[in-house]
Amino acid sequence: MGSMQDIKILAIESSCDETAAAVVVGGRDVRSNIISSQVDIHTLYGGVVPEIASRKHIERINQVIVQALQEAGMALDDMDAVAVTYGPGLVGALLVGVAEAKAIAFAKKLPLIGVHHIEGHISANYIENKELEPPFLCLVVSGGHTHLVKVQDYGVYEVIGRTRDDAAGEAFDKVARAVGLGYPGGPKIEKAARTGNPDAVLFPRAKVSGSAYDFSFSGLKSAVLNYLNGCKMKNQPVVQEDIAASFQKAVVSVLVDNAMRAVEQFHVDKFAIAGGVASNAVLTSSMEAACLERSIRFFHPSPIFCTDNAAMIGSAAYYAYLSGKRDNWTLNAVPNLVLGNIPK
Numbered sequence: 221m222g223s224m225q226d227i228k229i230l231a232i233e234s235s236c237d238e239t240a241a242a243v244v245v246g247g248r249d250v251r252s253n254i255i256s257s258q259v260d261i262h263t264l265y266g267g268v269v270p271e272i273a274s275r276k277h278i279e280r281i282n283q284v285i286v287q288a289l290q291e292a293g294m295a296l297d298d299m300d301a302v303a304v305t306y307g308p309g310l311v312g313a314l315l316v317g318v319a320e321a322k323a324i325a326f327a328k329k330l331p332l333i334g335v336h337h338i339e340g341h342i343s344a345n346y347i348e349n350k351e352l353e354p355p356f357l358c359l360v361v362s363g364g365h366t367h368l369v370k371v372q373d374y375g376v377y378e379v380i381g382r383t384r385d386d387a388a389g390e391a392f393d394k395v396a397r398a399v400g401l402g403y404p405g406g407p408k409i410e411k412a413a414r415t416g417n418p419d420a421v422l423f424p425r426a427k428v429s430g431s432a433y434d435f436s437f438s439g440l441k442s443a444v445l446n447y448l449n450g451c452k453m454k455n456q457p458v459v460q461e462d463i464a465a466s467f468q469k470a471v472v473s474v475l476v477d478n479a480m481r482a483v484e485q486f487h488v489d490k491f492a493i494a495g496g497v498a499s500n501a502v503l504t505s506s507m508e509a510a511c512l513e514r515s516i517r518f519f520h521p522s523p524i525f526c527t528d529n530a531a532m533i534g535s536a537a538y539y540a541y542l543s544g545k546r547d548n549w550t551l552n553a554v555p556n557l558v559l560g561n562i563p564k
Contacts, residue, residue, distance in 0.1 A: 230299045231534030234317035235309025235337050237273045239280040243292035244534025252291035253531040256280045266403045274312035303537030306334040307557030314553035333537045334547045338559045341494040344521040344532035357488045362495035363389035366435045374539035379560045381433025389497045391437040409464045416465030423470040492519040499523035
């Protein structure tokens with residue numbers, strides 16, 4: 221066993237419809253990052269089917285781990301710990317990763333580290349930004365989550381804002397389906413919006429009363445559906461690209477406004493975004509511009525580290541490992557695990 225910088229972690233992620241494994245050294249050096257996506261299968265159903273996801277994880281997980289070790293040029297015997305996402309996510313999908321990680325840890329007598337999925341997304345920022353260290357603010361936007369998080373230290377989080385209803389990514393999926401763009405919604409809307417007019421339709425920007433940093437997207441989603449119904453009743457043509465661009469602009473402006481309000485309130489000089497929706501180029505460039513205006517350093521992961529992957533889990537696990545966190549054989553999948561009270 222070398223120095224702490226050389227800690228080698230095999231990380232596993234299976235919380236939704238990506239089966240992923242990675243080898244991460246010293247928290248920020250990704251030696252391999254293998255992702256097996258099931259998006260083609262779920263597209264047939266217009267969304268993720270939990271039972272199918274679980275079954276596919278079982279079929280793929282061993283191959284993905286073997287591939288991750290091969291690409292890293294290492295064996296299980298070289299690992300110092302095994303890390304796995306244990307929540308939040310789909311319970312059946314999470315269980316596959318948790319059972320696998322336990323089996324490897326047990327067979328190889330390795331420490332087991334359970335990682336919070338959202339903590340993983342936040343930690344994705346460490347991989348490419350070697351200089352980024354807490355404290356900073358992070359906006360996590362994905363299919364299931366929209367969180368504004370104060371990262372006080374590694375493993376220490378305070379959620380200062382969250383969505384009251386739909387997550388941003390969920391709104392993208394539902395609107396894409398309504399407009400006839402199909403699944404997955406995020407990439408499809410982003411693509412259509414490129415040729416649309418973002419000022420064609422003024423959709424509402426919801427403010428949540430009593431909380432400066434909370435988000436609400438269900439009203440926006442309803443407004444889009446109402447607009448579509450109105451067009452249908454009046455026999456007006458629906459321009460997919462314009463609706464996509466106008467909807468995207470509404471989502472992005474709410475995300476940017478809330479984030480910047482928090483940045484000013486908490487006087488932070490570093491701001492990061494994370495999660496699947498963080499791969500949206502319009503969101504990234506809007507956030508970057510807003511941060512530049514306020515002389516705040518802006519961080520965001522490359523798209524491959526925004527969507528679900530295991531490298532981010534390995535990064536989060538490294539800091540948990542340093543702080544002494546170890547899990548035992550009672551580690552279980554927790555589908556609605558909350559962030560901010562991660563037990564030390």
